[in-house]
Amino acid sequence: MQSYQEFLDLSVGFPQEGFDIIDDELFFHDLNLMELIETYGTPLRFTYVPLISKKIQQAKLLFQKAILNNNYRGKYIYCYCTKSSHFRHVVEEALKNDIHLETSSAFDMPMIDALEKKGVVDKSVYVICNGYKTSQYKQYICDMIHDGFKNIMPVLDNKEEFFFYDDELEEECNLGVRIASEEQPDSQFYTSRLGIRAEDIIDFYHQRIEKNPNFNIKMLHFFINSGIQDSPYYWNELEKHVTLYCKFKKINPALTMLDIGGGFPFKDSLVFDFDYEYMTNEIIKRIKEICAEHEVEVPDIVTEFGKYTVAEASGIIYKVLGRKQQNDRERWLMLDGSFITNLPDVWALNQKYILLPINNWDAEYERVNLGGITCDGQDYYNQEAHMNSVYMPKTRKVQYLGFFHTGAYQEVLSGYGGIHHCLMPTPKHILIRRNRDETFNFEVFGEEQNSKQVLKLLGYVQ
Numbered sequence: 001m002q003s004y005q006e007f008l009d010l011s012v013g014f015p016q017e018g019f020d021i022i023d024d025e026l027f028f029h030d031l032n033l034m035e036l037i038e039t040y041g042t043p044l045r046f047t048y049v050p051l052i053s054k055k056i057q058q059a060k061l062l063f064q065k066a067i068l069n070n071n072y073r074g075k076y077i078y079c080y081c082t083k084s085s086h087f088r089h090v091v092e093e094a095l096k097n098d099i100h101l102e103t104s105s106a107f108d109m110p111m112i113d114a115l116e117k118k119g120v121v122d123k124s125v126y127v128i129c130n131g132y133k134t135s136q137y138k139q140y141i142c143d144m145i146h147d148g149f150k151n152i153m154p155v156l157d158n159k160e161e162f163f164f165y166d167d168e169l170e171e172e173c174n175l176g177v178r179i180a181s182e183e184q185p186d187s188q189f190y191t192s193r194l195g196i197r198a199e200d201i202i203d204f205y206h207q208r209i210e211k212n213p214n215f216n217i218k219m220l221h222f223f224i225n226s227g228i229q230d231s232p233y234y235w236n237e238l239e240k241h242v243t244l245y246c247k248f249k250k251i252n253p254a255l256t257m258l259d260i261g262g263g264f265p266f267k268d269s270l271v272f273d274f275d276y277e278y279m280t281n282e283i284i285k286r287i288k289e290i291c292a293e294h295e296v297e298v299p300d301i302v303t304e305f306g307k308y309t310v311a312e313a314s315g316i317i318y319k320v321l322g323r324k325q326q327n328d329r330e331r332w333l334m335l336d337g338s339f340i341t342n343l344p345d346v347w348a349l350n351q352k353y354i355l356l357p358i359n360n361w362d363a364e365y366e367r368v369n370l371g372g373i374t375c376d377g378q379d380y381y382n383q384e385a386h387m388n389s390v391y392m393p394k395t396r397k398v399q400y401l402g403f404f405h406t407g408a409y410q411e412v413l414s415g416y417g418g419i420h421h422c423l424m425p426t427p428k429h430i431l432i433r434r435n436r437d438e439t440f441n442f443e444v445f446g447e448e449q450n451s452k453q454v455l456k457l458l459g460y461v462q
Contacts, residue, residue, distance in 0.1 A: 001365075003362050003365070004360070004364070004365040007365045011387070012270040018312075026358045028315065028402075037317060040444075042317050042337075042400065043316060043317065045317075045427050045429040046316075046432060047313050048313050048314070049093050050093075050313075050434055052093045052094055052309060053096060056078060056080075059305060059308065060076065060097070062277060066280045069284075070281070070284050074297075074298040076303075077257075077302045078097075079100045079101055079102040079128055079304045080094040080095075080099055080305070081102045081306030082101055082103055082108055084310050084408040086111065086412065089431055089445065091111075091115065092115070094309060095121055100125055102128040103130065104131040105131060105137060106136040106140055109129075109141060110140065113147075116149075125149070126151045127144075127149065127151065128153055129141055129152065130157070130178065130304075131194075132193075142165065145173060153174050153218065154175055155259075157194055159200070162175070166212070173215055174215075176259065177221065178195035178222065178223075179244065180194065181222050182240075184226055195221075195222070198241075201244070201248065202247070202248055202251065206251075219259055219302065220245050220248065220255065220259065221258075221259035221302075222260065222261060223263070224263060227265055228263035228283070230279060235286070238260070239290060242286070242287050245258050245291075246290060246291055246293075247294070249296045249297070256297075256300055257300045258287070258301060259302040259303070260283065262304040262305050262308070264305050269354065271386040306408060312404075315402050316342055316427065318401055319335070319336045319398070320333045320334065321334045330369060331369070332369050335371065335372060336373060337424070339370075339380065341420040341421050341422075341424040343403060353403040353404060355381070355402070355403055357392055357393050360397055363394055365391045365392065365394055367390065368382075374424060375422060416446070417449060423454055425449035425454070426449040428446065429445040429446040431443040431445045
């Protein structure tokens with residue numbers, strides 16, 4: 001019978017970029033994962049920090065190339081969507097790449113203020129403030145504008161939001177307006193809950209902003225929930241929103257920026273196939289064509305890539321605690337962690353990640369189900385993105401396995417350091433960087449949560 005390594009190679013082609021097999025063990029971007037396990041144990045979350053910069057530079061190069069190919073006269077502005085991962089090691093690494101930020105909630109603002117005081121950013125950084133805003137969020141925005149952050153740009157999510165800024169600000173302020181996008185045909189609702197109806201935007205500008213000396217609408221913003229994809233739905237929405245930009249630009253010369261949101265996908269499968277170069281070129285090409293048709297200058301393009309920026313930098317490793325044969329067909333590998341608490345998108349959204357064994361690649365393979373250690377019936381993983389089953393090495397030896405490209409949202413959704421389902425502890429988290437001599441540098445970002453910390457949160461101990 002074939003080994004697991006032979007089986008995977010015939011199924012999807014392996015090794016692939018970022019993964020290699022050396023002496024029957026898996027390496028991730030040259031990192032020996034078995035050595036990592038031997039040093040830090042499992043369950044173990046890790047972040048290979050340099051990949052964040054690599055992804056940003058790849059996107060900036062793609063847009064730069066598309067702009068040159070199409071003789072496009074506008075600029076490209078890369079914003080990092082902070083809600084994907086707010087952790088300092090992520091945001092600071094992203095900011096090394098001459099980028100800007102997009103926020104979605106009140107506490108983002110003091111976080112950015114702290115980064116400025118530390119010298120990581122200066123007050124000229126673009127901060128695109130999205131979301132339906134609480135009073136606290138709006139007040140933080142105003143406070144930072146008062147403090148000299150000249151490129152903070154609140155994106156109006158509703159008309160009433162503007163009145164708060166009009167009352168609070170005497171300085172000149174550039175605004176964005178979010179267009180309420182139409183949802184996909186299979187959605188449970190027709191129009192996004194976020195943003196202002198397209199047909200209301202220009203009337204609102206005439207009524208409230210056109211003659212107000214303190215405010216300019218500098219940017220139109222839209223976001224497609226399904227992300228950037230080569231589909232009739234996406235191209236139709238893009239055309240509608242660029243057409244609105246052109247119409248609005250003719251009566252509002254201050255409008256110079258178009259924010260096309262986020263939506264670049266990350267590699268979540270070994271058969272992942274997305275033509276980034278084609279899509280980037282096609283977006284720039286179509287925006288230019290629509291603007292030419294309406295005889296207006298092309299906008300500067302803003303993106304807010306979150307998952308794309310951070311997902312591929314991280315993974316989580318488990319140990320197989322035991323094997324259970326529950327009937328003649330179903331074999332379970334029981335893990336020392338939980339999908340519900342460590343990878344909530346697996347449970348809530350049926351998200352798939354790249355799943356690979358860390359060791360025993362020379363062993364035969366078998367079909368298995370993976371079980372989390374909680375007592376919840378939904379704590380399992382039994383289907384890959386590229387096939388309707390999960391296969392692992394068939395062995396009685398100690399087995400480790402890893403889920404890869406898990407760096408977006410998972411720690412935030414699971415509640416880092418808090419109380420989790422079945423009181424599962426937050427796993428140890430390791431940050432990995434490269435030294436100048438290309439050796440690895442390891443830092444323990446967070447130890448595994450212990451029982452005393454949990455009992456204190458629950459009120460049992462002081």
